[in-house]
Amino acid sequence: MDTVDWAKLDWNLLWKQAKRKKTWKSKKASDWNNKADSFAKRTASSLYIGRFLDLLKPRPDWSVLDVGCGPGTLALPLATRVRRVTGLDFSGRMLEIAEKKAAKQSIQNITLHHCAWKDDWQAHSIGRHDVAIASRSLAVADLKAALVKLTAHARCLVAVTDRVGAGPFDPDAFAAIGRPLSTGPDYIYTVNLLYQLGYLPKIDYIELEQEVCYPDEREALEGYLWMFRDLDTEERKKLKNYLRSITTLNRDGSVTIHRRRPPIWAFISWSPFPGQVDTAKNTP
Numbered sequence: 001m002d003t004v005d006w007a008k009l010d011w012n013l014l015w016k017q018a019k020r021k022k023t024w025k026s027k028k029a030s031d032w033n034n035k036a037d038s039f040a041k042r043t044a045s046s047l048y049i050g051r052f053l054d055l056l057k058p059r060p061d062w063s064v065l066d067v068g069c070g071p072g073t074l075a076l077p078l079a080t081r082v083r084r085v086t087g088l089d090f091s092g093r094m095l096e097i098a099e100k101k102a103a104k105q106s107i108q109n110i111t112l113h114h115c116a117w118k119d120d121w122q123a124h125s126i127g128r129h130d131v132a133i134a135s136r137s138l139a140v141a142d143l144k145a146a147l148v149k150l151t152a153h154a155r156c157l158v159a160v161t162d163r164v165g166a167g168p169f170d171p172d173a174f175a176a177i178g179r180p181l182s183t184g185p186d187y188i189y190t191v192n193l194l195y196q197l198g199y200l201p202k203i204d205y206i207e208l209e210q211e212v213c214y215p216d217e218r219e220a221l222e223g224y225l226w227m228f229r230d231l232d233t234e235e236r237k238k239l240k241n242y243l244r245s246i247t248t249l250n251r252d253g254s255v256t257i258h259r260r261r262p263p264i265w266a267f268i269s270w271s272p273f274p275g276q277v278d279t280a281k282n283t284p
């Protein structure tokens with residue numbers, strides 16, 4: 001019988017191999033710029049924000065680094081609960097939205113930087129913070145390098161969210177238009193890699209809404225189109241038909257999409273000190 005020696009598994013290599021098999025293309029900064037306004041609108045009322053904050057348990061004395069902060073989904077509510085927040089993102093449009101929202105809410109303890117995971121953060125004067133987070137933003141070429149870099153920027157706690165299975169993709173939509181869906185590596189690679197690096201990651205799960213409300217059919221379609229690249233006319237028609245089959249019309253003219261399975265995110269947190277469980281020991 002063949003045997004597998006788990007200690008010899010290279011989880012970063014396995015992750016890279018699985019990533020090569022994914023059917024969707026990684027998004028560039030320009031893709032996120034195009035998506036920024038609709039993403040900001042869609043995510044603003046999601047229960048994701050409350051669940052993430054409940055799990056993170058922010059403390060008033062914390063400084064928090066938010067990598068891939070997007071339109072300030074977490075950076076802004078965090079800024080009202082902690083001492084200061086630093087957000088970074090490679091999408092200029094995402095940062096513009098975050099900046100506008102901060103001004104509207106008179107939030108002044110947030111600093112935003114236009115830079116990428118792979119950039120030299122020191123050149124932007126981004127140093128260590130009490131807590132470093134990356135929410136739904138582990139879109140990197142080298143997972144190990146990203147986790148090591150994020151951990152090195154935290155004094156007491158690191159937290160990321162990573163896809164469970166298909167995550168926000170709807171496998172039924174892919175089946176409906178006849179496209180294969182291989183979403184690539186999910187959170188289990190991240191957990192194993194952290195373990196191999198000597199950390200003790202804790203896992204919680206954030207289950208999102210199974211039913212999502214949109215102002216109209218057009219916006220519901222927008223909420224699905226990001227999952228696909230280059231849909232032809234026939235595929236677009238099939239996607240519309242699929243959406244109609246899972247849509248109910250509300251009295252006020254809005255529509256509700258009923259997904260068969262809700263998207264799930266893994267909330268993974270760890271102490272930046274290898275082998276240490278109690279992150280409270282390091283709090284400032």
Ligand SMILES: C[S@@+](CC[C@H](N)C(=O)[O-])C[C@H]1O[C@@H](n2cnc3c(N)ncnc32)[C@H](O)[C@@H]1O
Binds near residue numbers: 089090
């Ligand atoms: C799904 S959004 C998540 C935004 C926010 N953290 C949230 O949870 O709502 C992913 C964000 O990561 C950013 N991002 C993706 N790849 C990045 C990279 N290589 N460097 C910096 N930001 C990146 C995108 O521009 C986008 O704003």
